[in-house]
Amino acid sequence: MSGQYVHNHxxxxxxxxxxxxxxxxxxLSSYFQVFKGNDYRTGIVGHVHVxxxxxxxxxxxxxxxxxxxxxxxAYLKGKGLLDKRDDEAHxxxxxxxxxxxxxxxxxxxxxxxxxxxxCELLAERSDGEPFFYKxxxxxxxxxxxxxxxxxxxYEGVELQLPPSADEDLSDKSPHQQWMIERQRTSEAPWLxxxxxxxxxxxxxxRGYYGCISQVDYLVGLVVDKLKEIGELDNTIIIYTADHGExxxxxxxxxxxxxxxxxxxxxxxxIWNWPGGDFTANTVEELVESIDTFPxxxxxxxxxPLDTMDGKDLSGMLHGQVEPLRDFVVTEFPLSxxxxxxxxxxxxxxRGMFAEKEDAGELYNLAEDRWxxxxxxxxxxxxxxxxxxxxxxxxxxxxxxxxxNFHPMAELGxxxxxxxxAVQQRVQDGRVNYL
Numbered sequence: 001m002s003g004q005y006v007h008n009h010x011x012x013x014x015x016x017x018x019x020x021x022x023x024x025x026x027x028l029s030s031y032f033q034v035f036k037g038n039d040y041r042t043g044i045v046g047h048v049h050v051x052x053x054x055x056x057x058x059x060x061x062x063x064x065x066x067x068x069x070x071x072x073x074a075y076l077k078g079k080g081l082l083d084k085r086d087d088e089a090h091x092x093x094x095x096x097x098x099x100x101x102x103x104x105x106x107x108x109x110x111x112x113x114x115x116x117x118x119c120e121l122l123a124e125r126s127d128g129e130p131f132f133y134k135x136x137x138x139x140x141x142x143x144x145x146x147x148x149x150x151x152x153x154y155e156g157v158e159l160q161l162p163p164s165a166d167e168d169l170s171d172k173s174p175h176q177q178w179m180i181e182r183q184r185t186s187e188a189p190w191l192x193x194x195x196x197x198x199x200x201x202x203x204x205x206r207g208y209y210g211c212i213s214q215v216d217y218l219v220g221l222v223v224d225k226l227k228e229i230g231e232l233d234n235t236i237i238i239y240t241a242d243h244g245e246x247x248x249x250x251x252x253x254x255x256x257x258x259x260x261x262x263x264x265x266x267x268x269x270i271w272n273w274p275g276g277d278f279t280a281n282t283v284e285e286l287v288e289s290i291d292t293f294p295x296x297x298x299x300x301x302x303x304p305l306d307t308m309d310g311k312d313l314s315g316m317l318h319g320q321v322e323p324l325r326d327f328v329v330t331e332f333p334l335s336x337x338x339x340x341x342x343x344x345x346x347x348x349x350r351g352m353f354a355e356k357e358d359a360g361e362l363y364n365l366a367e368d369r370w371x372x373x374x375x376x377x378x379x380x381x382x383x384x385x386x387x388x389x390x391x392x393x394x395x396x397x398x399x400x401x402x403x404n405f406h407p408m409a410e411l412g413x414x415x416x417x418x419x420x421a422v423q424q425r426v427q428d429g430r431v432n433y434l
Contacts (some may be wrong), residue, residue, distance in 0.1 A: 001030045001050065003293035006331040008416075009402045014049050026412040029305055032058040035132035038302050041125045045117040046110070046136030049242070060120045065110070065138075072113050081108055083134050086145040087138045098143040098191040098200060099207025101151035111137045113216040119225060136220065139215050140245060142208025142254050150214045154168035154206045157166045161205075164370045165248040171374040172250070173359040180251050204253050208245065236299055238292065239270040240313045249370065260346040260361060261371060262339075266420070271290065273299060273317060283316050284329045286341065304413040308401060309419065340391040342366045345388040346376075359383075398423050 002009055009028055021289040036042045043061030056062045063071045065087075066164040076082040086102040087110045106112050109243050111172045125131055139146070169177050186198050192203060219239060226232040247254035249263040258264030269287065290310035298314045330337040336347045346361035353359050362376040363384050374380045401416035408420035 001032070001055065002028055003031070003190060003290050003305070003310045003403075004398060005026070005290065005309045005329075007396065008399075011050075011333075012331070012333050014304060015117070019390065024264050027307075028054070029413065030058065031056050031296065032132070033400060034293075034297065034302060034305065036298075038300075040130045040132040041121065042132045043121045044134040044136060045114045046134075047141070048136060049137045061117065061118055062125070065113075072110070073191075075113060076108065079108065079298075084108075086143055089212045090423075099203040099205070099210075100192060101112070101148045101210075103145055106149060106214075106217070107213065111139065111214055114219055115221050115225075116220065122229060136216070137215055137218060140208055141212035143206050144211060144253075146207060150210040150217070151207065153213055154209055159202055159205050159209070162247065162249050162370060164250050166318050167250050167372055169250060171377075171397045174353040174355040174360070176250070176257050179257050183251065183253070192250075201248060201251075206249060208247060208253070220310030221426075233274055235275070236296065237272040239268055239272075240289070240292070241267045242289075243267060247346060256323070259335055260337050260344075262344075262365075265330045265337070265339075271317060283321055284340070285316065285323050286325045287311075287313055287316075288325075288328050291324075306418050306420075307401075307414045307416075327388075329392065329395065329396075334395075336392060338388050338390075338395075339365075343384060343388060344371070345385060345392070347389055347392065363386075398426070 006012055026034050032042050032044070032055045034212060042059050042060055043064050045057065045061065046065055048055075048062075048066055051202065052062070052064060056064075065072045065310055073082060073085070076085055076253070081104060084103045084110070085254045086104060102109065104112075105410070108301070114135050118133060118135060121131065121133060169180055169420070185320075186197070189201050193199075209408075219237075223232065226237075230338075243255050244258075244262075244267050245255055246258055246261070246263050247425040252258065255264045288310065290308070291313050292310065294304045294310045295317075296310050298312045310406045313324070315322070316324075327338050327340045334352060338345050338347075344361070344363045344365055348359055350358050358376075360376040361374050362378075363371045363373065364375065364381075365371075378387060399414070399419050401414070401419060401428060402422070403416055405417065409417045410426065412418040
């Protein structure tokens with residue numbers, strides 16, 4: 001939402017529990033702020049995982065469904081269905097127990113309520129008023145409890161498991177080994193029969209696919225609504241996610257422990273925009289989630305902010321397919337991942353685990369797309385491993401926004417030195433203090 005790398009804005013986790021601490025600086029802009037400032041009607045509905053006071057002042061509609069007193073609860077309560085709520089925050093049974101059909105209808109589901117909220121915002125806008133809206137349905141995140149019609153789609157379907165579903169994880173990091181051992185030997189009270197790991201994982205996978213279909217249906221409703229009001233050919237639609245999900249890669253379900261895995265960090269990124277080619281064109285280049293903000297600004301004719309670290313992808317949408325990056329990065333406080341088209345390196349600090357001093361990972365994705373052969377400790381690949389690590393730390397120095405350094409440089413709108421100014425210092429040879 002800010003267009004910034006995590007190492008620049010500093011928020012690495014969920015912030016609902018810390019909302020009163022004011023974690024985000026006032027100078028950090030969001031795309032809601034920018035589009036509201038350009039006379040768009042704005043709104044967000046659903047699974048809002050950011051500090052509300054950062055974006056709520058710039059939203060005409062803000063039904064945050066993560067809070068106990070949220071309007072979705074009131075909606076279900078009014079229909080006598082509150083005890084049927086099936087999403088992560090309010091399910092009556094643990095989200096990790098099983099996959100099974102919901103007792104709610106499509107209309108009353110989380111996705112159904114998101115669609116109703118979207119329609120309300122459209123109805124409230126004045127003639128010709130542009131809108132910027134973020135639909136944040138929970139699914140296909142756990143719970144894996146789709147409504148009956150989408151659960152039934154996969155009745156009798158033989159679900160194909162990935163090649164790594166029963167992989168030996170002895171070359172993975174200790175925390176991945178802990179997690180798979182706990183999942184495979186869990187004594188949790190499974191809800192349905194048979195109550196075995198093998199059976200439960202298939203039910204959860206079925207529920208996961210059902211939830212994907214449920215979200216696909218929501219997108220179809222949105223497209224139909226835009227057609228109905230004559231706005232489809234005037235609206236940019238982006239279908240993406242904050243993270244992916246394990247669908248039994250390495251035996252895991254849900255996203256934990258997947259900060260380093262493509263299954264979790266490689267997300268859908270489907271664009272439909274006015275003037276574009278609506279056939280199924282795929283761009284095989286590396287992009288990042290933070291590219292969304294500057295690209296939307298470019299397409300909407302809005303001046304991008306100098307606080308953005310993302311890149312404008314609009315050229316790709318018009319057929320100019322040239323690489324913008326040689327690699328992409330995933331950041332977590334205790335790990336960093338650098339991924340090229342061929343290689344992926346996971347760097348963790350030494351001493352993080354008692355069982356293994358240096359628990360890194362290295363994969364040749366050209367030959368090992370399922371990430372089953374960890375080459376990190378193989379002497380043959382030491383040079384590749386260290387070159388990737390060096391490339392990451394060079395990147396980190398040149399993409400960090402600093403509050404000051406000497407000699408002083410021009411500040412961006414967030415009160416920090418722009419990354420362009422940092423890089424220019426190096427190019428100009430002004431490195432005596434740096």
